[in-house]
Amino acid sequence: MAEINVSIGFDQRLAPQDIAGSRAHAAMLSDQGIITPEDNAAIQQGLNQVEAEITSGAFPFRPELEDIHMNVEARLRELIGAPAGRLHTGRSRNDQVATDFRMWVRQACEEADTALADLQQALVDQADRAADMVMPGFTHLQNAQPITFGHHLMAYVEMFGRDRGRFADAAHRMNELPLGAAALAGTPFPIDRRATAQALGFDRPTANSVDSVSARDFALEFLSATAICATHLSRLAEEIVLWCSEGFGFIKLSDAFTTGSSIMPQKRNPDAAELTRAKSGRMIGSLTSLLITMKGLPLAYSKDMQEDKEPTFEAADALMLCLAASAGMVRDFAPQPQAMRAAAARGHITATDLADWLVRELGLPFRDAHHVTGTLVAEADRQSTSLAGLSLETMRAVHDGIHAGVYDVLTLEASVASRTSEGGTAPVRVREAIAEARLRFGLNNAG
Numbered sequence: 001m002a003e004i005n006v007s008i009g010f011d012q013r014l015a016p017q018d019i020a021g022s023r024a025h026a027a028m029l030s031d032q033g034i035i036t037p038e039d040n041a042a043i044q045q046g047l048n049q050v051e052a053e054i055t056s057g058a059f060p061f062r063p064e065l066e067d068i069h070m071n072v073e074a075r076l077r078e079l080i081g082a083p084a085g086r087l088h089t090g091r092s093r094n095d096q097v098a099t100d101f102r103m104w105v106r107q108a109c110e111e112a113d114t115a116l117a118d119l120q121q122a123l124v125d126q127a128d129r130a131a132d133m134v135m136p137g138f139t140h141l142q143n144a145q146p147i148t149f150g151h152h153l154m155a156y157v158e159m160f161g162r163d164r165g166r167f168a169d170a171a172h173r174m175n176e177l178p179l180g181a182a183a184l185a186g187t188p189f190p191i192d193r194r195a196t197a198q199a200l201g202f203d204r205p206t207a208n209s210v211d212s213v214s215a216r217d218f219a220l221e222f223l224s225a226t227a228i229c230a231t232h233l234s235r236l237a238e239e240i241v242l243w244c245s246e247g248f249g250f251i252k253l254s255d256a257f258t259t260g261s262s263i264m265p266q267k268r269n270p271d272a273a274e275l276t277r278a279k280s281g282r283m284i285g286s287l288t289s290l291l292i293t294m295k296g297l298p299l300a301y302s303k304d305m306q307e308d309k310e311p312t313f314e315a316a317d318a319l320m321l322c323l324a325a326s327a328g329m330v331r332d333f334a335p336q337p338q339a340m341r342a343a344a345a346r347g348h349i350t351a352t353d354l355a356d357w358l359v360r361e362l363g364l365p366f367r368d369a370h371h372v373t374g375t376l377v378a379e380a381d382r383q384s385t386s387l388a389g390l391s392l393e394t395m396r397a398v399h400d401g402i403h404a405g406v407y408d409v410l411t412l413e414a415s416v417a418s419r420t421s422e423g424g425t426a427p428v429r430v431r432e433a434i435a436e437a438r439l440r441f442g443l444n445n446a447g
């Protein structure tokens, strides 16, 4: 029983929130005349000492006391005696743990936001230097159309910006104080929940005492935002793995973010990217775990809910680690423009530009232009050359309206520069997007 029941091994991470909650609760009890100012003073001073012991590592955590709430309260009694027994007036461990955990998750949302902003900063700064660095844009991982590396990196800035929005939304919605719900029904003591809410930085008290001790959707929202963010991180990680492989060679990672092989001296393995890619599994697993724990639980509190913490802590730890590693890798990598350009030059990547030119210049319907372009691509393959390598004579044999002006759109630079639609890859647009993103996401100008 002791072994399955105990939670102090993991919920000791809630100590700062537990102490803050008790401080606010005791002060409110005293202001309401429920305990004396002297008892409150003793409790506050005792909690200071408990906090100091926890910070210094001297706190004697005792597994037989089950959880963080009873450990703190028992130690308080050892330190200050009788007044400690009055702290738990008008509250229960059910509203206490709901409060502690909300505060912890709220802070995790804030930390995720800060780390995501730092990753965006790293991406924007690299993008700035790569606003006209041509690379192949892919669909199906096949060369599709040329884009710039800066434009590609800015796609991630948008993804991580939406992740920040999800964490902010979750933090905003969860910011209601459960304390005062007591076990589930409320309390007959004349408590002031608005005062405790204010003291603990909540917007207001929760509206329903049963919901207060039953709800864990705040943690589910955090885990959902984490899982989605993890999928974004895993995509970036996967691209880093691809880009620094021999086949691509688009970036070089320094020794700071790679490891050597124990038997192949030439190797530099992108372990940080691979582990970031892998840890997305843990984060998604944490969401699944808590969803299944909560599914079908009758109201109000059930001990099942003690199992909310480990997956949440594990996901939050993995998230923070992966965000830091990703920002580190993005700052570290050195783009290789020649390799990107060479890759973009393969696979008739400006074929769409040719088709668009036939529409614009010769008035062909797009379908016909597509057909003419397909014939020219086949001809270029037959001659083992690029579209720009075809003679005007060859082109005119396929469509006699084609004139020398066509060569202007067949270069990579012309292709990229022509994509000036809003949100497009033209370097002028990318530079605008970078400046706009720095403002919108509150990022610094110089990296």
Ligand code: ARG
Pocket: 007, 011, 067, 068, 093, 094, 097, 303, 305, 306, 307
């Ligand atoms: N350790 C418990 C948890 O994490 C605290 C609440 C326990 N409440 C109770 N009535 N046993 O959920």
